[in-house]
Amino acid sequence: MQSENLISPGFADPVFQSQAAFRALLTALSEPGLIQQVAPGFAAPEGLEPATAIALLTLADYETPIWLPAALRDGPAGAWLRFHCGAALVEEPAQASFAVIDGAAEAPLLADFNPGTDQFPDRSTTVLVQCAGLAGGDIVTLSGPGIAGSRDIAPIGLRPGFWAEFSANAELYPLGVDLILSQGEAVLGLPRSTQIVEVR
Amino acid sequence: MTIHQSIPGEDTKPAYNYAYLDEQTKRMIRRALLKAVAVPGYQVPFGSREMPLARGWGTGGIQITAAIIGPDDKLKVIDQGADDTTNAVSIRRFFERTADATTTEMTEDATIIQTRHRIPEAPLTSGQIMVYQVPQPEPLRKLEPRELETRKMHAWAEYGLMQVKLYENIARFGEVTTTYDYPVSVNGRYVMAPSPIPKFDNPKMHMSPSLQLFGAGREKRIYAVPPHTSVRSLDFEDHPFRIQSWAEPCGLCGAKDSYLDEVVTDDQGGRMFVCSDSHYCETRREQGHRGTMLADASASGLVEAKS
Numbered sequence: 001m002q003s004e005n006l007i008s009p010g011f012a013d014p015v016f017q018s019q020a021a022f023r024a025l026l027t028a029l030s031e032p033g034l035i036q037q038v039a040p041g042f043a044a045p046e047g048l049e050p051a052t053a054i055a056l057l058t059l060a061d062y063e064t065p066i067w068l069p070a071a072l073r074d075g076p077a078g079a080w081l082r083f084h085c086g087a088a089l090v091e092e093p094a095q096a097s098f099a100v101i102d103g104a105a106e107a108p109l110l111a112d113f114n115p116g117t118d119q120f121p122d123r124s125t126t127v128l129v130q131c132a133g134l135a136g137g138d139i140v141t142l143s144g145p146g147i148a149g150s151r152d153i154a155p156i157g158l159r160p161g162f163w164a165e166f167s168a169n170a171e172l173y174p175l176g177v178d179l180i181l182s183q184g185e186a187v188l189g190l191p192r193s194t195q196i197v198e199v200r
Numbered sequence: 201m202t203i204h205q206s207i208p209g210e211d212t213k214p215a216y217n218y219a220y221l222d223e224q225t226k227r228m229i230r231r232a233l234l235k236a237v238a239v240p241g242y243q244v245p246f247g248s249r250e251m252p253l254a255r256g257w258g259t260g261g262i263q264i265t266a267a268i269i270g271p272d273d274k275l276k277v278i279d280q281g282a283d284d285t286t287n288a289v290s291i292r293r294f295f296e297r298t299a300d301a302t303t304t305e306m307t308e309d310a311t312i313i314q315t316r317h318r319i320p321e322a323p324l325t326s327g328q329i330m331v332y333q334v335p336q337p338e339p340l341r342k343l344e345p346r347e348l349e350t351r352k353m354h355a356w357a358e359y360g361l362m363q364v365k366l367y368e369n370i371a372r373f374g375e376v377t378t379t380y381d382y383p384v385s386v387n388g389r390y391v392m393a394p395s396p397i398p399k400f401d402n403p404k405m406h407m408s409p410s411l412q413l414f415g416a417g418r419e420k421r422i423y424a425v426p427p428h429t430s431v432r433s434l435d436f437e438d439h440p441f442r443i444q445s446w447a448e449p450c451g452l453c454g455a456k457d458s459y460l461d462e463v464v465t466d467d468q469g470g471r472m473f474v475c476s477d478s479h480y481c482e483t484r485r486e487q488g489h490r491g492t493m494l495a496d497a498s499a500s501g502l503v504e505a506k507s
Binding site: 014015016018019020022023025026027029030031058059060061063064097118119120121122124126144145146147148173174178191192193 | 217218223224226227228230231232233234235236237238239240242244245267268269270271351352354355356387389390407409411424425426427428429430
């Protein structure tokens with residue numbers, strides 16, 4: 001068997017690795033804009049940031065359809081997620097519980113994902129946005145639940161108009177998608193409740 | 201999967217997964233928690249599991265704690281403010297047995313505080329997680345018994361009925377007579393049941409630096425209030441929200457700023473008021489604060505004097 005056809009391993013210790021990763025994600029989404037680190041040294045399949053792979057391994061299973069860009073879906077990342085999570089990989093963004101997008105890619109838009117319904121806003125998609133970095137870019141000032149006053153973030157590698165899309169998403173509150181920005185072993189949560197004060 | 205097998209000498213007993221719940225259940229609860237945090241105050245339905253104690257005994261809180269707890273955590277469990285009451289002792293022991301949890305009674309030391317019906321008096325800090333046991337997560341249930349209707353009321357933020365209920369209280373009794381489970385508005389959007397904490401504790405939820413998670417096992421709902429989130433008790437401009445106050449301080453530690461329980465001491469009408477938060481009261485007594493009814497056990501020969 002050729003090595004590129006092999007599915008790389010998931011968690012060596014699923015109970016404690018997923019618990020630690022979940023606490024990082026919980027803090028990330030309850031205190032938006034605070035960068036959280038997941039455990040280092042995880043070998044993610046090609047195309048997924050280690051933090052993205054760890055988040056999906058922690059949260060996704062047969063109950064949660066995942067949307068991936070076509071290139072990832074047909075590559076080792078898709079096979080890896082099917083095997084380890086048992087999750088269905090869907091082609092329609094609006095059907096997904098979790099989605100992985102490239103922050104710099106032009107499609108799909110945040111509005112293409114499921115924002116939930118007015119009676120069940122929890123059924124919305126959680127979008128993992130893989131970007132080039134979580135610091136060093138344009139400064140974006142956030143406010144909202146989980147933020148005392150305001151908080152600055154500066155991710156890089158996001159498409160032009162991304163913050164306008166995010167603001168439009170926040171307008172839908174309590175509907176809307178929740179974002180987790182990921183790069184390397186770091187994640188940064190941007191739930192729908194977060195407002196953008198200004199982009200500099 | 202890591203099987204938890206550290207019950208010494210009880211090899212014949214079933215071995216459970218760490219923290220009792222299986223990993224798929226934990227994932228389901230974790231997903232619900234993340235959505236709950238993203239929409240503060242909204243009740244997320246979840247697949248509540250059968251737990252080894254009856255529903256109504258804190259199974260919602262236990263399932264949340266089981267889904268979040270890890271080896272680095274220190275767990276404190278309180279029942280009506282006290283660390284040493286039945287519910288608190290048995291839940292603490294449950295996590296000691298199933299998750300090797302480090303437990304503590306010190307509010308400042310704890311990373312997870314599971315609570316039934318109180319918020320500790322000591323100020324909470326960033327990084328701590330409060331887990332509330334909730335019997336009835338739906339604040340509108342007594343006004344509208346149908347889930348289909350209450351769900352629409354939340355969806356469209358139609359909370360007039362709740363204001364009418366509070367108004368009728370004022371019209372009949374001159375004030376809002378709800379003293380516990382006093383409805384709050386979270387992040388200016390959802391009306392939420394703060395669980396049956398006394399309304400004395402409501403202001404502590406507002407802009408709290410700690411993360412607050414709510415679990416209702418029987419009713420199968422999870423909801424949350426992230427840190428630094430507005431939690432406003434419903435009221436009227438001319439009848440502002442007020443918390444309880446007492447004419448006398450705690451009989452044991454003399455605290456004037458804590459929530460006091462009334463304890464009947466005889467059948468002659470004698471009574472005393474003591475802090476409901478046992479850890480707070482003990483800490484104050486250790487610091488030398490003495491209430492008027494604090495007896496000295498060593499002086500009356502009941503115990504040996506501390507050297």
